[in-house]
Amino acid sequence: MDKVKLMEEAQIAREKAYVPYSKFKVGAALLTTDGQVIHGCNIENSGYSMTNCAERTAFFKAISEGITEFKALAVTGDTEGPISPCGACRQVMAEFCDSDMPVYLTNLNGNVQETTVGELLPGAFSKEDLDYAEGQQ
Numbered sequence: 001m002d003k004v005k006l007m008e009e010a011q012i013a014r015e016k017a018y019v020p021y022s023k024f025k026v027g028a029a030l031l032t033t034d035g036q037v038i039h040g041c042n043i044e045n046s047g048y049s050m051t052n053c054a055e056r057t058a059f060f061k062a063i064s065e066g067i068t069e070f071k072a073l074a075v076t077g078d079t080e081g082p083i084s085p086c087g088a089c090r091q092v093m094a095e096f097c098d099s100d101m102p103v104y105l106t107n108l109n110g111n112v113q114e115t116t117v118g119e120l121l122p123g124a125f126s127k128e129d130l131d132y133a134e135g136q137q
């Protein structure tokens with residue numbers, strides 16, 4: 001699966017977005033190490049804070065199906081430049097992916113920013129921080 005195809009998968013995932021409030025559709029395509037592509041879309045709620053972003057939808061779908069190893073992520077939305085994932089999604093990426101995992105951020109105009117999970121959230125809080133505290137007890 002090349003990055004162009006993965007970004008096309010994110011466009012397809014975007015069509016399923018449930019966005020009656022923002023009307024801002026986002027799509028994500030998460031490539032697993034065994035070659036599966038997991039789609040995610042944003043899912044809003046009349047209680048606005050219950051909204052789930054496209055990226056986290058993809059991760060939570062995968063994890064809940066027992067899929068835990070990932071190779072790449074593509075995200076797209078109707079932004080002027082490549083879409084920028086929110087802080088919550090960056091933290092979730094940091095939980096489940098190696099810091100050098102590629103992330104392809106794109107938009108409807110075909111702008112692409114190739115980055116990594118580590119670049120998106122340098123200094124992420126992690127399991128190691130909790131393990132340290134545990135060892136101090």
Ligand SMILES: O=c1ccn([C@H]2C[C@H](O)[C@@H](CO)O2)c(=O)[nH]1
Pocket residue numbers: 019022024026041042043044051052053054055075083084085086089
């Ligand atoms: O990277 C992003 C940025 C925003 N959103 C969603 C959340 C909300 O439904 C809408 C506006 O913030 O876009 C995502 O799904 N992913």
Ligand SMILES: [Zn+2]
Pocket residue numbers: 053054055056085086087088089090
């Ligand atoms: Zn998000």
